Amino acid sequence: MDKFVESAWFVRIVALLLTVLLYISVNFSDFQLLQKADKSSQNNSEVITDVPVQVYYDTENLFVAGVPDKVKVELSGPKSLIESAKRLRDFELFIDLTNVSIGKHRVPIKYKQISDKLKVTVLPEAVDVTIEEKVSDYFVVSPEFNDNMLAEGYQEEAVSVDPKRVKVTGSKSALNKIVYVKATLDVKEKVDKETTGTAKVQVLDSELNKLDVKVEPETVQVSISVKNPSKKIALRMFPKGTPPDGIKIKSIKPETEEITIYGKESILKEMEELVVPVEVDGIKKDTTLTVPIEIGEGLNFVSPQMIKVKVTVEGNPESEPEEDSGA
Template sequence: MDKLMDNPWFIKMVALVLAILLFGSVPKNDPDKPGDVNVPSDEKVETIEEVPIKSYYDTDTLVVTGVPETVTITLQGPKNLVQQAKALRNFEVFVDLTKADMGKQRVPITIRDISDRLTVTIEPGYANVSIQEKVTKEFKVEAEYSRNLVEEGYIAEKPTVNPSKVQITGAKDLVDRITYVKATVNANGKISDSITREASVLVLDKDMNKLDVNVEPDTVEVTIPVKSSSKKVPIDIVRKGNPPEGVTIESITADTKEAEIIAAPEILSEVKNVRVEVDLSEITDDTELTLPVIISNGVVKVSPEMVKVSVRVTKESEKTISNIPIEIEGMNDEFEVDFLNPSNGQTDITVTGPSNIVAPLTAGNFKILIDVSGLDEGEHEVDMKVTAPENIIWKLAKEKANITVAKKEA
């Protein structure tokens, strides 16, 4: 049955039968009866919108543009024929370009397979068409994406396209205008890893206008390689505050010496280190701390984010070392020096520092002297100078010595 409905001759036969039945149903006029008048069939006007147009030309070698997709037709005539044509739509609206020349021209839009008793108006009645030679060329596809897609601190390398080339078919003048063949990649949110996306191929002229051509294939796969912009830098230990009284910081060490940072290339080139800050004010014993790695502005990420820091301390001790002899420097051979205070020419010194350093100290670790050069005869008060080991704090029992300078007896 479907095949019969597709047969135009079957449709025509059905239309003919319907016309005969309609004709037979019209009452006959009796001329002998008064009041009967011969009245022609009622006329009707109908408008049919969005009627598709067919174009006839050599599709293998030519490209035609300018033919509208649809037209509006108006049918006027006997009601039954108008209704039949509207219901069955067994007519065809077309443009015949089989004998048309190349180039631009104005051609009529015509209709066929419709009753001669109907008046048909087609709007528009003409089409301004362009007939061009059909050409096919191969073009390389350029991947395009917004740099804003890439997460800060990451770098997108040159994307790859698969397939890298496409076949573009169209009118010669359009194909000759092709300047860009692009595949634009879109993504939801920022990317920090390599991605592969399917992208539609866009064909554009030099003014970035889209060209009406056929692209094969019309979609390609674009891969954007993404890697982090990173480098390794040393972790500096920064001391904050002072340890409590009596506590000496012997050493501070971190279990990790380097960290990897991620940042934009221009930031990366400026950053030389990261740091951990150790607050010494609360350190009283050997301690292990887990501290955050502090980064400068512009650094997106650091790894590791936390490090373990070991703090070793030495408790301070105090010790007094007695009877350290005071040496005399710069004494003239003609003079002699006697100590008034301290009378025995010896002094005491109190030292404070790490117990492991302070405990073994003796008088032999210190040198105390006075300089008497240039002094005249008489009593004098002179400064005592001390040479002591490092990493300790010392204090003399008396800062100055009282002496007398006198000429030696002959």
């Protein structure tokens, strides 16, 4: 036995066995790493938003309501395939209604041109749709404008829309519910001159719910003209403050008896005169002052903005007592 252990063959066999064990150990570790990497690559998941949905149906004779414009898609699998799908977006989500009858149905959202190595989940997976006979009609558009967007003192004179009528296409039941077809002009700055802008047409029922219909054109031009009403009113001056002792304010007369003010008609209608205070503190003799004309809420301009006022006094200011110098 000792001779066999010491022989060259024994050494060779042991070396061979060690080599085989080392080889198995190294390759098994690599295999585990590959398994982990492959498993990791399969665990990637990402949601793609705003994916449009294509609908296949008889567009000439039918109208479909209830299909969302865009949905979400969750993709799970190798990261490289997910990234490619996100970047290229060469896949399609669709609903096939070519053989579906008129009425209400719950239908799945299908997909195509996505790698079979990816797990695909459409959010939502199915939707409720209503298929009806298509009808079209023309409706007059009512232009609207928020008065809160008018500059101070201005008021709406006229609002117009172009075109005045739009074509509305949808199901017969939807068109029967139409009560309002309107376009509201939205502006970013206060309006003090004629303004035109683009407004989206809204089709609403009696409870102001938006109806699922198609509008042609979808937007219209809304124009608003404004006016700045004016009125001539009398001026009335009154003294503010207290003149020196011995001085009495005899009269306060402005160089003009009336001014023109601009503002909302509802406010101008109530105004007959504008009371202007004149500061008389310290006035000891006849004086001409320049007084600013201040206006209140609902008014936006006055002409003139400054007026000259002649203040006439009578009496003499009392002299201050001399200080006693003492003995």
